[in-house]
Amino acid sequence: MFQKIIHNWSFIRFIRLILGIFIIIQSVQTQNYWMILPGILFSAMALFNTGCCGSSCSVPLKNKKND
Template sequence: MNNYLKQWNFMRTLRLALGILIIVQGIIAKEWLLAGLGGLFSLMPLMNTGCCGVSGCSTPIPRNNKKTEDTTYEEVR
């Protein structure tokens, strides 16, 4: 358990705290959909996953080394 908690940073702890807060607010307001959403937000830091997954937000690096030609523009009157 101690080794598991060494990998936690501030943002991961904050996400868990906000997820628990959403669960509590959903239960108090008797909004079960909100409580379920809070459960989802609480599971994400526990499982160390995010919305994007592994490198989901990165753009692929082009594999070709071809140089692109400069575009020339003409003035239209």
């Protein structure tokens, strides 16, 4: 599980993490606490490299073929 968090970071994964943290910070600043849940969702999706459907709709990694 630790390897999944550390490896294969992409641009979209960084964007999701930044968006999740931004949503959490903004919801605390505006005292709109129910919006913390979507912020946690976006942050968790980025950390665990999953999509909204879980890992079933993720793009498979490229495999090297021996010719």
